[in-house]
Amino acid sequence: MKLKYHDLIDQTYYFPQEEFTLKDHALQFHGIDLMGLVQEYGSPLKFNYLPKISENIQKAKKWFAEAIEKHQYKATYNYCYCTKSSHFSFVLNEALKNDIHIETSSAVDINIVEKLLESGRLTSDNWVICNGFKRDQYVENIARLMNSGHRRCLPIIDNYEEVSLLKDSIEDKFQVGIRIASEEEPKFEFYTSRLGIGYRDIVPFYKKEIKDDPQVELKMLHFFINTGIRDTAYYWSELIKCLKVYVNLKKICPSLDSLNIGGGFPIKNSLHFTYDYAYMVDEIVNQINLYCENAGVDVPHIFTEFGSFTVGESGGAIYEILYQKHQNDREKWNMIDSSFITTLPDSWAISKRFVMLAINRWNDEYERVLLGGLTCDSDDYYNSEQNLNAIFLPKFKKEKPLYIGFFNTGAYQDTIGGFGGLQHCLIPKPKHILIDKNEKGEIITKLFAPQQNADDFLKILGY
Structure with missing residues (x-):
């Protein structure tokens, strides 16, 4: 019987895919070492992979150029x-x-x-x-x-x-x-x-x-x-x-x-x-x-x-699973170190679903869970994949940190969520990382904005 998270993904989808690959039981996104990002910057964090913007623009221009030539x-x-x-x-x-x-x-x-x-x-x-x-x-x-x-x-x-x-x-x-x-x-x-x-x-x-x-x-x-x-x-x-x-x-x-x-x-x-x-x-x-x-x-x-086609697939968010709560004999709540309402507001407002995958521990056994955010709001949760009506992740183990990623989140989420402003329950806005390539094709990263702190909130609130 195949019970590992890697087996689940392999049996459910065609995997690997163009942007998603696996290396040493950890997820890679366009060749980016996501666990390396976590180790360097911590979590929660948001990122934009800038080359994807140009890639999608050039794809669309190519499709139209070919159609224009074909139909004279x-x-x-x-x-x-x-x-x-x-x-x-x-x-x-x-x-x-x-x-x-x-x-x-x-x-x-x-x-x-x-x-x-x-x-x-x-x-x-x-x-x-x-x-x-x-x-x-x-x-x-x-x-x-x-x-x-x-x-x-x-x-x-x-x-x-x-x-x-x-x-x-x-x-x-x-x-x-x-x-x-x-x-x-x-x-x-x-x-x-x-x-x-x-x-x-x-x-x-x-x-x-x-x-x-x-x-x-x-x-x-x-x-x-x-x-x-x-x-x-x-x-x-x-x-x-x-x-x-x-x-x-x-x-x-x-x-x-x-x-x-x-x-x-x-x-x-x-x-x-x-x-x-x-x-x-x-x-x-x-x-x-x-x-x-x-x-x-x-x-x-x-x-x-x-708009979304240009920038959406460049964005992503990474969270750590902080804790697992057993509210009854069936439901396991994995609590992330941020909030869905504030960082992925479309998931709350219009029930939008994003590509969601574990970042690490792909060789571990999996379990069915619900994902909960940190706000004291009953709507701050994420409960299903686009095609599965459920979420499966590597089993929670306190001694083995688990990180998850939401991908193709680059359109609208930051402006709807109020980038740099007040957040629901004053949950801090995550740090924001820009990812690019240099002339040699090597991945380079830089911090665009640090995580909000108490002083940021107090200033906005007039204290």
Whole structure:
């Protein structure tokens, strides 16, 4: 009978995988010695493996380049990074090495753009796509950026008032996009997205507010659905609706030359994860090409806004199992040295699951457990894998420390959790490590932020 943790993983999944391997009964992530990280920095800790950001960007650019060549598509592809996924400078610095553009969602994003322009990491060749509901400060910042000479700033109109608000602040002629308020999947609690302008209203809105205005020119139609880019009848139906609007607009608006299909590429949330990215890209390019050809209009330049896909798979978190509590004759609670609510808030708020594996002791026998966080909140727990409806880990032994890792956590968790701010029950934010490679391909690490301490909390609280 095979009862070791290594046997369990080997029997349940295809293992090893591209990023996960085993060495001396301990887990390696992209060749990184995770136990070495623990020994050097302690736990809990968070990390970002920066080369994965560039790797995913280059993969997407390759898929689109191949599809464009295959279908003889007569326009370009433009990769944008959705900054709200992670605003950290180390993320933008890595992403911008890859000849990409960025998408913003709020006023402070523009301040970040200005810093990037000052440092030369962004140039006049980079598009800045400005999404989101725009009010005074956001409009003011967009206008300041454009008035300073960055003409590749493209506000995406989200509501009927934004054109006039922008006109009052921008000095010269400028371009805009319009966001479609997509119809949501039937299981959603609402029928139409709150973001953008309805399908039926876009052409009348263009005729009324933009068509005859010498200061404003429509360049882009923006399309995004909450479920992301998936091979479902719903997704293809919504894409065709979007293309119908594009064609109708293109026939009366020669300046319209771009289609933004938003983001939504999924990332790996289980060792069982499968997704044919190349097929989806190929079919999207094919559908746009065919629809425009049949309608007799030029195909648009394609823009995407990948956030989680760009940065999500670069991130991870490592915890130590501090103690095991037996609350009844069946349930064993392994208590981690941090909190799920504060460090992986999506696991609590939307029941999101991440790749979770033991870091060490793979040659030990395993047991079924529940994972509990340190806060005194009944919701601070993690109770199942994506495919197993249970968690299995090497058996708890006080004399043999056990460490576990959560992977592909690089998108949203730190900003939703409030990086550097107050944490639930004042559980300290873990130390944050950046992992990169030098010119020789050797792994290098550095401390980005230390673990919070009592003084950090007391200062925020006014003591």
